[in-house]
Structures are given as structure tokens and as C-alpha cells.
Amino acid sequence: MLKLKLNCMIGITKTMDRNLNKGFTIVETLIAIFIFAIIMGAAFNSVLSLFSSQRYRLASQKVADEVSLLTESLARELREAQRDGGGICIAANYSYEEITSPGPGIKFLDLEFRCREVALELMNKRVVERIGLSPSDSWYVLSSENISIEAFEFNLIGQEGGSPDNTQPRVTVFIDAVAKNFPGGDPPRVKMQTTISQRNLDAP
Numbered sequence: 001m002l003k004l005k006l007n008c009m010i011g012i013t014k015t016m017d018r019n020l021n022k023g024f025t026i027v028e029t030l031i032a033i034f035i036f037a038i039i040m041g042a043a044f045n046s047v048l049s050l051f052s053s054q055r056y057r058l059a060s061q062k063v064a065d066e067v068s069l070l071t072e073s074l075a076r077e078l079r080e081a082q083r084d085g086g087g088i089c090i091a092a093n094y095s096y097e098e099i100t101s102p103g104p105g106i107k108f109l110d111l112e113f114r115c116r117e118v119a120l121e122l123m124n125k126r127v128v129e130r131i132g133l134s135p136s137d138s139w140y141v142l143s144s145e146n147i148s149i150e151a152f153e154f155n156l157i158g159q160e161g162g163s164p165d166n167t168q169p170r171v172t173v174f175i176d177a178v179a180k181n182f183p184g185g186d187p188p189r190v191k192m193q194t195t196i197s198q199r200n201l202d203a204p
Contacts, residue, residue, distance in 0.1 A: 055149065152173075153173070177189070
């Protein structure tokens with residue numbers, strides 16, 4: 001009986017030793033590491049994609065805000081333009097005139113009857129403004145340094161004053177802007193178009 005108990009205890013001890021000595025093989029360990037790496041890689045890519053998407057949205061909103069501010073400022077000036085009855089700034093009896101230097105732009109008499117020019121400076125891709133009749137008058141930057149203006153276009157309607165066309169002068173402005181210094185090859189872009197009608201009635 002004692003011998004039987006002793007054999008049982010020896011058998012239990014050997015079984016425990018085998019269980020204690022049993023572990024993962026190298027292949028099992030490598031497979032576990034590989035699966036863990038795949039899961040972590042997928043999670044990291046998801047987080048990275050989320051951050052990139054958020055950064056793009058914020059940059060797009062910033063460009064939209066900058067373009068909106070520029071458009072509102074320009075619209076306010078164009079709306080208050082005066083018909084140039086004496087041909088001081090542009091052709092007589094006209095309200096607006098397109099210019100090509102230093103880039104595409106527009107010229108008009110403002111509310112205080114000053115000759116005002118707004119144009120796209122092609123080299124730096126920024127909107128600039130000049131007030132005065134002298135070529136020596138300085139140009140001032142209107143657009144933000146955070147955006148690059150790719151297009152600045154005008155479509156003029158009813159420019160000749162009074163009875164010749166019987167159409168209230170209107171200006172359609174188109175602006176195409178992209179974010180500067182945005183990491184990646186596809187920076188946020190905003191295109192905006194608006195039509196401004198001259199406030200003063202165009203009548204002789």
C-alpha cells in the first residue's frame with residue numbers, strides 16, 4: 001500500500017514537472033509577435049489617418065476664412081465705387097476697368113473719389129492694392145501670407161454709365177486660393193465666386 005502511494009506521488013510529481021517545463025516554441029512566439037504587430041500597425045494607421053484628416057479640415061477652414069475675409073473687404077470697396085464722370089481714373093462715365101499690371105485686377109474710383117487698384121501680384125501670388133494716380137504710389141498687401149492666390153479674375157457687366165447700356169454695373173469676382181506650407185502634395189484649396197452690384201444707381 002505504501003509502495004502504491006509512493007508510485008502515485010512520483011507520477012503526480014513528474015506530471016507537474018512536465019507542465020512546469022512546458023512553454024511556447026519559437027514558432028509560436030514569432031506568430032504571436034507577428035499578429036500583435038499587424039494589430040498595432042492597423043491601430044496606428046487609423047490614428048494617423050484621423051490626425052491627417054483633422055489637420056486637412058482645419059487647414060481648409062483657415063483658407064476659407066482667409067478668402068472670405070478678402071472677398072468681403074473687396075466687395076465692400078467695389079460696392080461703394082463711383083462712376084468716373086470726368087475720366088479721372090478710368091474711362092469717362094465708366095464704373096470699373098480691368099487692369100493687367102502687376103497682374104490681373106480691377107481699377108475704380110472709391111467712395112472718397114480716389115483712384116484705387118486691386119490686383120494679383122503674380123510673383124508672390126498675393127492680392128495687392130494701390131490708392132492714387134501716381135505710378136510711384138505704393139502697393140499694399142491685402143491677402144494673408146498663409147494662402148497663395150492661384151487665380152484672381154473679374155467679369156464686368158454694364159460698365160458704360162447712363163443710357164448707353166441701361167444696366168447697373170456689376171462685378172463678378174473669382175478667387176482660387178491654396179494653403180501655403182501644407183505638408184503633403186495636395187494642399188487644401190478653396191474657390192470662391194461672388195457678384196457685387198454698384199450701390200449708386202447708374203443714371204446720367
